[in-house]
Amino acid sequence: MQTDGKIIYVAGNPDLYPLEYYDAESQTYQGAIPEFLAAFAREYGYDLRYFQPGPDDRRADLAENQQVDLISGCEAGDRYDHTDGEPLILFTSESGGGEEAYALFLTQVSPEQFQSDLRAYAARTSQAEWTGAVLQSAGDMPPQPVHPGLLWGAGGIFLALLTALILALFQLRKRRGAAAVQNRTEEGLDSFETLKEAFVSAAASPIRSGYSLICIHLDLDHLGRLWGYERARELFLHGAQTVRREAGAGEVLTNCGEDLLILKRTAEPEEAMRWAEGVVGQIRGTSAVSLRAQDAAAGVCPLAVSSRDFGHTLFHVRQCARTACREDQTSRLCGTEQCRFCQERWSLLDDFFRALERNEFQLYIQFFVDADSFRIVGGEALSRWYHPRQGLLSPSQYIPLLEETGQIEALDFHVLEKACAFLEELGGRQVQDFFLSCNFARKTFSAPDFVQRCIQVVQRFSFPLKLLILEVTESQQMNRSEMEQIRQNIREIREHGMRVIFDDFGVGFSTFHDLQNCPVDGLKLDKELVDNMQTEKGKIILNALVEVGHRMGLTILAEGVEEEAQITTLRRLHCDAFQGFRFAVPLPELEAKKRILRGERSLKDRDDKHEEDSHVE
Ligand code: C2E
Numbered sequence: 001m002q003t004d005g006k007i008i009y010v011a012g013n014p015d016l017y018p019l020e021y022y023d024a025e026s027q028t029y030q031g032a033i034p035e036f037l038a039a040f041a042r043e044y045g046y047d048l049r050y051f052q053p054g055p056d057d058r059r060a061d062l063a064e065n066q067q068v069d070l071i072s073g074c075e076a077g078d079r080y081d082h083t084d085g086e087p088l089i090l091f092t093s094e095s096g097g098g099e100e101a102y103a104l105f106l107t108q109v110s111p112e113q114f115q116s117d118l119r120a121y122a123a124r125t126s127q128a129e130w131t132g133a134v135l136q137s138a139g140d141m142p143p144q145p146v147h148p149g150l151l152w153g154a155g156g157i158f159l160a161l162l163t164a165l166i167l168a169l170f171q172l173r174k175r176r177g178a179a180a181v182q183n184r185t186e187e188g189l190d191s192f193e194t195l196k197e198a199f200v201s202a203a204a205s206p207i208r209s210g211y212s213l214i215c216i217h218l219d220l221d222h223l224g225r226l227w228g229y230e231r232a233r234e235l236f237l238h239g240a241q242t243v244r245r246e247a248g249a250g251e252v253l254t255n256c257g258e259d260l261l262i263l264k265r266t267a268e269p270e271e272a273m274r275w276a277e278g279v280v281g282q283i284r285g286t287s288a289v290s291l292r293a294q295d296a297a298a299g300v301c302p303l304a305v306s307s308r309d310f311g312h313t314l315f316h317v318r319q320c321a322r323t324a325c326r327e328d329q330t331s332r333l334c335g336t337e338q339c340r341f342c343q344e345r346w347s348l349l350d351d352f353f354r355a356l357e358r359n360e361f362q363l364y365i366q367f368f369v370d371a372d373s374f375r376i377v378g379g380e381a382l383s384r385w386y387h388p389r390q391g392l393l394s395p396s397q398y399i400p401l402l403e404e405t406g407q408i409e410a411l412d413f414h415v416l417e418k419a420c421a422f423l424e425e426l427g428g429r430q431v432q433d434f435f436l437s438c439n440f441a442r443k444t445f446s447a448p449d450f451v452q453r454c455i456q457v458v459q460r461f462s463f464p465l466k467l468l469i470l471e472v473t474e475s476q477q478m479n480r481s482e483m484e485q486i487r488q489n490i491r492e493i494r495e496h497g498m499r500v501i502f503d504d505f506g507v508g509f510s511t512f513h514d515l516q517n518c519p520v521d522g523l524k525l526d527k528e529l530v531d532n533m534q535t536e537k538g539k540i541i542l543n544a545l546v547e548v549g550h551r552m553g554l555t556i557l558a559e560g561v562e563e564e565a566q567i568t569t570l571r572r573l574h575c576d577a578f579q580g581f582r583f584a585v586p587l588p589e590l591e592a593k594k595r596i597l598r599g600e601r602s603l604k605d606r607d608d609k610h611e612e613d614s615h616v617e
């Protein structure tokens with residue numbers, strides 16, 4: 001009897017290969033039982049649909065919710081509510097000395113006519129025909145649609161052969177898994193694209209709440225400074241191997257810079273948290289060097305609370321891991337009240353490009369003075385963000401964020417343009433002896449097209465290029481090839497007549513080795529060195545740095561100078577120039593310009609003004 005167009009919902013079993021399994025690529029159930037059901041539906045005119053197909057076994061839930069007519073891929077001994085408890089046995093096989101029966105269960109909501117049609121069809125389909133179905137679907141890997149005649153015509157094959165075949169197929173699947181694993185790097189990392197694809201498919205699946213994106217952040221910047229780049233790299237490998245060891249075989253693990261990312265399947269977010277904390281504990285505890293709590297921590301973002309957007313979720317989970325590091329936690333869960341900070345940062349980032357267009361970044365200038373005469377010889381270009389809702393933001397509120405997310409370059413060039421316009425205007429007013437320095441993150445400076453982009457900007461102006469100084473900041477650690485690019489860029493920038501100095505020298509990544517290889521014009525000694533100068537050891541270090549710098553013909557500028565005693569010592573050490581609140585706070589460009597144009601260049605008697613007092617009108 002035909003029941004045209006009648007829709008029947010089936011709850012499939014994703015994990016009874018090769019009888020029934022979920023094929024992630026086609027996002028359908030495949031195998032002998034689906035083939036059997038398809039043949040039945042064709043013959044009897046049913047429209048059979050799998051209900052919420054996915055890689056997780058949700059048959060019990062779906063039966064309980066009374067959403068399905070048929071529960072598929074079952075063993076005869078299974079028990080489901082909302083059925084009459086009677087399995088519709090399709091096929092038996094011997095295994096481990098016993099017999100297993102594979103079956104379907106009809107739920108109480110399935111139409112009576114459908115029940116009797118299915119029972120009738122199963123009764124007239126022999127076990128031998130079943131064998132053919134399994135062989136056919138096993139032969140196609142991944143399975144192909146099968147012609148019903150071909151499918152049901154292969155009789156006469158023995159049950160023992162079938163059992164052996166199933167075992168062999170399980171082995172084959174394992175080997176295939178092994179081959180996929182071989183595509184991983186030696187640390188067990190998959191490609192970033194693989195993670196992204198896995199995320200997108202998990203986020204779109206009905207069981208997305210069973211997944212969490214986890215980020216394990218290792219503070220390689222700090223570790224690199226302490227232990228050297230090579231050891232920091234070893235530590236990263238150790239971390240990756242630990243995560244891989246603890247991860248499930250099919251779980252995707254990759255890295256994004258110094259962050260390890262894994263898409264984890266767990267029953268609930270708390271379990272993902274416990275897993276992440278266990279892994280972080282292992283990384284901290286078993287590494288060759290002793291790690292501080294701030295050196296490794298995890299962020300956990302359950303897909304149940306995340307947006308479906310991969311970039312957004314990635315940002316959140318990385319921020320959470322970093323915040324956990326900063327706050328001495330082992331892990332932090334996204335989407336909680338704690339996570340509000342991440343939301344704010346995300347929306348700041350979201351505002352960033354619009355802010356550039358709307359000219360919300362303003363140029364501030366902090367003068368530096370000649371160490372002998374205290375005369376203003378130049379200044380440093382610093383940015384301030386006048387955010388329409390949040391008010392005036394200082395660089396510490398956005399520079400690290402822009403660096404982490406790779407957006408800093410846009411700001412660096414934006415400020416360069418403003419700095420050039422400033423110098424141009426002074427030049428037009430006959431001031432030709434004021435130097436202006438501009439900050440460039442190492443990431444910006446190490447780009448292969450950096451010099452070309454600089455030239456494109458400066459050639460629109462006519463001030464002498466020797467007045468422009470590029471400061472290479474100490475923000476991020478570089479690998480060898482990036483360092484090589486920085487060296488080449490320094491050479492080329494200087495060939496064009498501009499100057500280059502290392503910012504924050506003495507506390508960051510620049511080393512004497514870099515000084516030997518990079519032909520810079522000068523060094524800015526970091527405030528931390530200046531602060532430590534009053535201690536005996538601090539004085540020795542500072543002395544040595546100035547001495548080496550001078551011997552190499554470099555100009556030495558000390559920053560963060562606040563006290564008279566510091567000035568006395570720095571003068572004795574023959575530092576060339578000073579920058580610090582003792583002389584001037586950063587001023588809005590208009591105010592700085594007025595002062596220079598008025599010729600007020602002496603800062604011997606610093607006016608006690610705070611930056612907050614100096615607002616743009
Ligand atoms: P920096 O380049 O080392 O700039 C010097 C920082 O030290 C400035 O902070 C300045 O206000 C502060 N400073 C100067 N003298 C003193 C002092 O005597 N005492 C104290 N406590 N601080 C002093 P600011 O303007 O907040 O900038 C912070 C950092 O942000 C800068 O450090 C620079 O690396 C970065 N930055 C600012 N604007 C930009 C930009 O447009 N691009 C890039 N890449 N970095 C920028």
Ligand code: MG
Nearest residue numbers: 380439471503
């Ligand atoms: Mg600087």
Ligand code: MG
Nearest residue numbers: 503504524559
């Ligand atoms: Mg500095």
